[in-house]
Amino acid sequence: MLHLLIEAELKRAVRAAVPDADDLPQITLMPCRDTRFGDYQSPCLIALAKALKQNPRELASQVVEKLTGLEALHVQVEIAGPGFLNFKLLPEAISGAIAQACKTNKPFILPRENPETIVLDFSSPNVAKPMHVGHIRSTVLGACLARIHRLLGNKVISDNHIGDWGTQFGKLLLGWKQELDQQALEQDPIGEMERLYKKVNAASEQDPVVLEAARRELVKLQDGDKENLEIWRKMIQLSQIQFDEMYHRLGVQFDYTLGESFYNDRLKDVVKDLVEKGIACESEGAYAVFFDDDPELKDHPAIVQKRDGASNYATTDLATLEYRIENWKPNCIIYVTDGRQQLHFKQIFSIFRRWKGEVNVQLSHVWFGTILGSDGKPFKTRSGETIKLSDLLDEAEERAMKVVTEKNPTLPEAVRKNIARVVGIGAVKYADLLPNRQSDYMFNWDKMLAFNGNTAPYLLYAYTRIRSIFRKYKESTGTAFDPMKVEEKQLNFSQPKELTLAKHLMSFGIVLQQAAEDSKPNILCNYIYELSGFFASFYEECPVLKSDVDPETRNSRLALCYTTAQVLRIGLQTLGLETLEEM
């Protein structure tokens, strides 16, 4: 918003100051990290001066002369250091921005002129297996990226590429036919299917006859055997019930769930086409793509058809890619998966470029690190099993319930339960989004449920405190605060804590933009945490409703509180956290 206007003015002034430079470097404006220097800074003039072989400070002063539109924006500029331009917002600019923010439900976010279509591929659990702790990051990250892009005005298509096809179904089918415990299936379908798989898998390792029997079941399924197809569909259906339950608890939705099996009838054509175009070739009985002119992939060919004639995940991913582009015509496709699949996606993207070179689409692999236990090894139960997602979420709610009951024993149990749900699930999700996604992080209950520090409980608490002000206001005046009636001229911010808070609010849009560009929700997490901190400081020092506050100040501070609550709520919801009115 305002920063964009300043940036536009700066670009205009640079062009006016150096009319004959044809290749200008990117002129950008960013919030000052150190506010003593100003509110926004642009260091890029130094680079420009270097390119033009000019003295940076001289160039800066030439640009400043051309910055004639700043006065209308209530912004001051000064040259500092080796040639920085520092912009300082005058109180009028801040009042204007806050007043404007009060009247919109998307404060400080500029609607997109030309929305992009973005396909987001995330979560992708396997059929007939329990969702486990390893699915959290992809699910939580992907869903968050989807919300960030939607908030910015892009069109998002989320697609859950579930693992509903593959060699495991031979073993599952054999187990289902021989060993199925109907009662167990009704009580715990996933557990029973998992048991069947493990049993046949173990048996087939001992006995080649079992392995062969499983293979025959798989072939029958692939050939469209009626009975096997029926069982297979049942397994998917039972699994989907589990997925839906987990997604409901995590607050995640998908536009499509097109699993691997959906692409079955396209796979043969993909391989055929790749071979015909000379991209794939026969090698050791399989069909593979080689990357001779790519130093990184040189020694890593990708198999697109196995020796036994079956396809693998590379083939499916290529078919999926083709389908998505044909049907959805996206500008960008984002895959959210584990970092261990980096090589795979490099191969897929590279093959795809050779295969469909003319397609204009950005392909992006957003990868993340591993969740570790306190021992620094991948997070497991004490006995070494993977942790089921449902158990993890249960524990989160239980732990949160204990804390809520301790802090607020008088609240009715149903209310406490709901608070525990929001805080517990929120804590898990927030802890997952907070670290830079590319690093591994250590899972720690005490840390994520702490009331201090960069945690979900702290942020949710900050929000409830603000909401409490508005409840009190309504109680004492009889009318609710009406943000639509906030007028710029009546706002007056002079206290340092007010100004710091207001200016930080104003950078919400920039932060969202950056989180989207880098696919890094932790940027948003840190922003919200800082915002909460600035609010807490303001709250200590600047009373709102106390009796000795004059009406003008009170009104200004109410507007500030309202905007803070708005940004906090939108920010938290974008991360995937529900908010609470009290806790």
Added chain:
RNA sequence: GCGCGAGUAGCUCAAUUGGAUAGAGCGCUAGCCUCCGGAGCUAGAGGUUAAGGGUUCGACCCCCUUCUCGCGUACCA
């Protein structure tokens, strides 16, 4: 071997992508409740950013070398 990551305060993590004095929380020390929710706030101590070199007005960030750890490296996804 090659490739991709990571190495920042005692611990767990940030750092607006090359910007001004590297920031938080925990832990430690010292303060703050006659009034808006103390699940809070204000200070202090704590750093040769793994090591060494280079590039430049400026480097945690880019380049080179070395060390440590994790992951990947043709028919699992």
